[in-house]
Amino acid sequence: MIAAPRRRLSAEDWRNLRTALPFIAPWIVGFLAFTVYPIVYSLYLSFTHYSGFGDATPAGLDNFKHMAEDPLFWQSLGNTMYYTALAVPIGVVVAIALALMMNQNLREVAFYRAAFYLPSILPLFALTFIFIVLLNPGFGLVDYLLELIHIPAVNWLGDAHWTKISVVMLAQLGAGGPALIFLAALRAVPGELYEAARLEGAGALRRFWKITVPLITPVILFDLIYGTILGVQIFTPAFVLAGGTSGGGAYTTGPDNSLLFYVYYLYKNAFQYSDMGYASAMAWVLFIMSIVLSFAIMRWSRQWVHYEGA
Amino acid sequence: MAVAREPAEAPPALAVARAPVSRPERPLRIPDTLLVRIGLIIAAAIFILPFYWMANSALKTIQELSVFPPTFIPHSPAWRNFYDAVTYIPFGTFLLNSVIITTGVTIGAAISNPLIAYGFSRIRWPGREFVFGIVMASIFLPFPVLIVALFDIFAKLQWVGTFYPIIVPAFFGNPFFIFLMRQYFLGLPMEISEQARIDGANEFQVFLRVILPLAKPAVAVVIIFAAVQAWGEFLTPLIFLQDESTYPLSIGLQFYRQSHDVSYNLLMAASTLIVLPIVGLFLLFQRFFIQGVTAGSLKG
Numbered sequence: 001m002i003a004a005p006r007r008r009l010s011a012e013d014w015r016n017l018r019t020a021l022p023f024i025a026p027w028i029v030g031f032l033a034f035t036v037y038p039i040v041y042s043l044y045l046s047f048t049h050y051s052g053f054g055d056a057t058p059a060g061l062d063n064f065k066h067m068a069e070d071p072l073f074w075q076s077l078g079n080t081m082y083y084t085a086l087a088v089p090i091g092v093v094v095a096i097a098l099a100l101m102m103n104q105n106l107r108e109v110a111f112y113r114a115a116f117y118l119p120s121i122l123p124l125f126a127l128t129f130i131f132i133v134l135l136n137p138g139f140g141l142v143d144y145l146l147e148l149i150h151i152p153a154v155n156w157l158g159d160a161h162w163t164k165i166s167v168v169m170l171a172q173l174g175a176g177g178p179a180l181i182f183l184a185a186l187r188a189v190p191g192e193l194y195e196a197a198r199l200e201g202a203g204a205l206r207r208f209w210k211i212t213v214p215l216i217t218p219v220i221l222f223d224l225i226y227g228t229i230l231g232v233q234i235f236t237p238a239f240v241l242a243g244g245t246s247g248g249g250a251y252t253t254g255p256d257n258s259l260l261f262y263v264y265y266l267y268k269n270a271f272q273y274s275d276m277g278y279a280s281a282m283a284w285v286l287f288i289m290s291i292v293l294s295f296a297i298m299r300w301s302r303q304w305v306h307y308e309g310a
Numbered sequence: 311m312a313v314a315r316e317p318a319e320a321p322p323a324l325a326v327a328r329a330p331v332s333r334p335e336r337p338l339r340i341p342d343t344l345l346v347r348i349g350l351i352i353a354a355a356i357f358i359l360p361f362y363w364m365a366n367s368a369l370k371t372i373q374e375l376s377v378f379p380p381t382f383i384p385h386s387p388a389w390r391n392f393y394d395a396v397t398y399i400p401f402g403t404f405l406l407n408s409v410i411i412t413t414g415v416t417i418g419a420a421i422s423n424p425l426i427a428y429g430f431s432r433i434r435w436p437g438r439e440f441v442f443g444i445v446m447a448s449i450f451l452p453f454p455v456l457i458v459a460l461f462d463i464f465a466k467l468q469w470v471g472t473f474y475p476i477i478v479p480a481f482f483g484n485p486f487f488i489f490l491m492r493q494y495f496l497g498l499p500m501e502i503s504e505q506a507r508i509d510g511a512n513e514f515q516v517f518l519r520v521i522l523p524l525a526k527p528a529v530a531v532v533i534i535f536a537a538v539q540a541w542g543e544f545l546t547p548l549i550f551l552q553d554e555s556t557y558p559l560s561i562g563l564q565f566y567r568q569s570h571d572v573s574y575n576l577l578m579a580a581s582t583l584i585v586l587p588i589v590g591l592f593l594l595f596q597r598f599f600i601q602g603v604t605a606g607s608l609k610g
Binding site: 009021022029033098124125126129134232283287 | 343346347349350353354357358359360361363364367375376377378379380422425426428429430433434435436438441444445448449450451452453454455456457458459460461462463465479481482483488513514517538541542544545548549560563564568574577578581584585588589592593596
């Protein structure tokens with residue numbers, strides 16, 4: 001944001017400020033109480049040993065040192081990056097494909113729009129339950145369909161190679177939401193551009209790459225960043241797929257810990273091992289990571305994002 | 311993005327413009343609409359399949375559910391599964407908790423977001439755009455970053471184990487909903503407010519009596535999205551609730567199926583009951599809600 005030349009606030013400015021304050025006060029209070037304070041407080045906790053009961057005792061850099069040599073931390077980070085690196089680009093492609101389909105000039109297009117959009121507003125935990133049945137190795141539909149086209153059955157939820165792929169597939173059911181944003185962007189593309197390209201003899205595919213894609217790059221950028229932020233906090237499907245608790249209250253994390261995502265491990269540290277200090281340190285690393293990733297994508301986007309008038 | 315949606319998954323629908331369906335020029339126009347239709351039908355089938363399979367499995371006996379290859383239509387629909395699901399699982403308790411949480415969150419969202427958005431759109435004050443930038447930036451903060459500290463804060467308030475940690479924050483606004491309402495408010499002519507002020511109304515009266523009634527479609531969108539979101543909320547009840555009797559359907563079902571070995575057909579019957587209200591809400595309000603969304607995207 002560019003700093004405006006500093007000027008004194010007029011009496012009217014002050015009056016407007018006073019008028020607006022009661023309206024935005026709930027947001028200010030909520031933001032301070034439920035966002036800013038927790039972030040600051042967890043920074044403090046990350047330098048302590050704290051079980052959630054009694055007092056937090058100073059721990060210096062213990063939690064961060066522990067992190068560096070904790071194999072489960074690295075595995076959870078690796079799982080999360082693997083998932084995000086797959087789910088986000090695939091998600092963008094699926095969303096654009098759905099948007100193109102939603103944009104077809106057909107009488108029954110409203111039906112397709114509803115079909116593509118509806119799964120994205122359903123509770124994720126319920127979709128995950130359905131996936132457990134769909135992917136069941138004994139009686140699941142997906143393995144049966146694979147068998148029909150002579151592809152060997154896959155133990156989706158029992159084989160560490162496939163568990164994360166299952167979550168990536170599950171995530172695509174949510175593509176209808178971003179697809180609607182892409183649809184709006186498609187509709188904002190001026191028709192004359194296509195007309196001109198057509199007159200110059202550009203085919204459908206060429207028009208798509210040369211006109212449609214550049215004009216929707218700002219939405220692609222938003223989708224990449226927001227998708228990445230959602231990707232690094234993936235939790236619910238893993239928690240439900242892995243099965244939750246085993247005997248003794250330990251949370252199961254899938255074959256070979258393949259569903260131990262970052263937030264799941266953070267959750268386990270906080271609420272299963274009562275290691276609030278370590279969990280807070282993990283929370284801060286996640287915070288920094290999401291900022292770094294967002295800015296990295298933003299920077300990279302300068303090379304390909306197209307802004308109107310630029 | 312299509313990444314599995316966690317809490318703040320509200321309205322990526324915001325931007326749907328309801329432009330006329332028939333427009334002469336369209337990208338990727340394939341001459342043969344039949345080909346397009348076939349592609350669309352296959353894609354739609356993939357997205358509908360999970361629902362179909364849920365309903366299909368919900369109506370099978372446990373014997374039929376475990377045969378391979380699976381049957382696409384139950385031999386004789388076991389409607390009894392629905393009765394068994396709600397009696398074997400403490401479905402009523404979970405449902406009541408879900409309804410309480412959803413109602414509380416929705417009321418909070420309906421009150422707070424229009425109020426806050428009004429302050430960010432209908433009154434011009436120095437620094438407004440900058441502060442609104444902070445609101446928007448908070449969309450990109452992963453919620454799990456906050457859970458450890460929030461748990462400790464709510465524990466000290468003696469709120470853990472109650473619905474307060476889930477419901478109360480809704481009364482302080484949600485960046486997505488603030489954005490949505492603000493877009494709508496910006497689209498209303500400023501002259502309406504001026505006229506009301508000249509007539510002697512104070513700002514709150516202008517908001518409540520003049521602007522809010524005009525913004526009903528946007529409020530409806532906020533209500534629908536807030537309800538849908540609260541109904542599927544998983545992480546916050548998982549963290550902040552501790553006793554089975556307080557669990558909503560999301561957590562209740564997850565834990566109950568492990569501790570009591572709930573069979574898959576009952577799980578699917580229960581899932582059907584959970585999904586149905588949202589499908590109904592969507593079908594019922596689809597048009598109304600798209601209109602509200604459209605108005606929000608006209609400006610800005």
